[in-house]
Amino acid sequence: MKLLITGGAGFIGSNFIHYWLKSHPQDRIVNLDALTYAGHPESLKDIETNPNYQFIKGDIADGNTVEQAMDGIDVVVHFAAESHVDRSIIDPLQFVRTNVLGTAVLLNAALEAKIKRFHxxxxxxxxxxxxxxxxxFTEDTPYNPRTPYSASxxxxxHLVRAYFETYGLPVTITNCANNYGPYHDPEKLIPRFITNLLEGEKVPLMGKGENIREWLHVGDHAEAIDFVLQKGEVGETYLIQGEEKTNMEITQTLLSIMGLDESMIEFVEHRLGHxxxxxxxxxxxxxxxxxxxxxxxxxxxxIVGWYKENEWWWKPLKEGRPIVDRMAQKSYGSKIH
Ligand SMILES: NC(=O)c1ccc[n+]([C@@H]2O[C@H](COP(=O)([O-])OP(=O)(O)OC[C@H]3O[C@@H](n4cnc5c(N)ncnc54)[C@H](O)[C@@H]3O)[C@@H](O)[C@H]2O)c1
Structure with a gap:
């Protein structure tokens, strides 16, 4: 089987490629990724020379590139997206372009290429x-997105479902919660907190840390997608459940693992639409x-151990980067609620 993975240089995509090549060594993978600030080819260093792996640097919103990448593909697994909520507050149009237009371009090409599954x-x-x-939430909960990221x-x-209903494109969708695991960009909560603490810096916790998220290991996520590709029904959506934790609980666990106390927490304002x-x-x-x-x-x-052992991976990503949550609050400071 030949798979097209979009966004395979990102956090979940790179973990998925590692998982797939290990569990389906006979399959071939094409990774289409634009290498935005969130795309890290270093995450795939160990498989670069695998003869079953091919990388294409390209934009999912570019029809010609996508058409070429779709050649001979059986299954598309579509991860590529702008994925950081704070960035969506600063630059919503980029999110619409990649997440909405990019997905539409992929769907069109997948239909044309008569692929067997678009996940x-x-x-x-x-x-x-x-x-x-x-x-x-269940699969029947009405949509009610509240940020430019979730709206996009x-x-x-909706477009994926429409391509199933209108054209009969064989699609499946999974929706899941926050992932955690290796190769997670240090601008997201868990890796940011771990790497800040490793560097002796405080961790910025929004509000009083009372917000609740679900957490799913990225390896469980990869297995769940594999499972849906095999056992899921075409046209269906499946929610992948993780575990609920307050942000304070996650912070306290990390502090205790690293032998630190709550004086390392800096309480900051909630993001817009938090x-x-x-x-x-x-x-x-x-x-x-x-x-x-x-x-x-x-x-x-x-996970803390992974970040300790892999400074080569995350240190260059942190250096010189703007802190986007502060920028998002600054540009719309009066509207913070
Ligand atoms: N991270 C999470 O906790 C989480 C939870 C649920 C769902 N998701 C979804 O999973 C997917 C992957 O998330 P992630 O955390 O790995 O994201 P990420 O930001 O780490 O990676 C996104 C990847 O997409 C690439 N990309 C961005 N724009 C592109 C474009 N126009 N063309 C081609 N490539 C492009 C980037 O270079 C990057 O490699 C996203 O669709 C996201 O919405 C993520």
Whole structure:
């Protein structure tokens, strides 16, 4: 089988490529990635010379590039996106271009190439936010995105469904929560906090750390996508459940692993449109037989270890980078709620 992976130099895409080449060594992978600030070819250094792996530097919104990349492809797994909420507050149009237009260009080319499956990777943020007592999201929860990031991902999900309904393109969609694991860009919460602490800096925690997120190990995510490709029904969406934790709980676990105390926390203002809670009811996927293997509490020690051992990977990414959450708050300071 020949797979086209979009955004394979990003966090989840690179972990997925590692997973796939290991568990399906006979398959061939084409990785189409524009190498934006979030694309790190270093994450794939160890497989660069694998004869079953090919890299194409290109933009998913560019029809010609996508058409060429689609040649001979059986299955598309679409990760490429602008993915950082704070950046979406600063530059929403870039998110619409990549996440909505880019997905439409891919869908068109996939239809033309008569591929066997188009799998779209999306987020639980399309469903909006939950209160403490609300039941978790299901596949039937109405869409209610509240940030330019989640709105652009919602737009891409709708397009994928429309290509199934209108043209019969064989699609599946998964929506999941925050991922964690190796090769995670140090501008996202867990790696940012770990690397700040490793460098003796405080960690910026929004509000009082009361916001709740679900956490899914990136390896569980890769296995779940593989499972949906094999057992999922065409035209269906599946939610992949993780574990709920407050941001304070995650911070306290990291501090305790690193032998530090809460004086290393710097409390900062909430971002604009900061969703309070996300939670997923993953029964639909579980009923097909999929199970999560990892647990965030027991994994964090290992993740801290990975960042300690792989400074070569994350240090250059942090150096000289603007801190985007502060920029997002500054440009719209009066609207912070
Ligand atoms: N990270 C999470 O916790 C999480 C949770 C749920 C869903 N998702 C979804 O999973 C997917 C992957 O997320 P991630 O965290 O790995 O993202 P990421 O930001 O780490 O990586 C995105 C990758 O896409 C590439 N890219 C961006 N624009 C492109 C374009 N126009 N053409 C080609 N390539 C382009 C980047 O270079 C990068 O390699 C995204 O669709 C995201 O919405 C992420």
């Amino acid at each position: 779209h990777v999306s987020t639980d943020e399309v469903y909006g936010e939950l209160g403490l007592e609300d039941p978790p 991902k919602a737009g891409s999900d 969703d309070f809670r996300y939670a997923i009811n993953g029964e639909k996927l579980k009923s097909l037989g999929w199970e999560r293997k990892h647990s965030v509490d027991s994994d964090l020690q290992r």
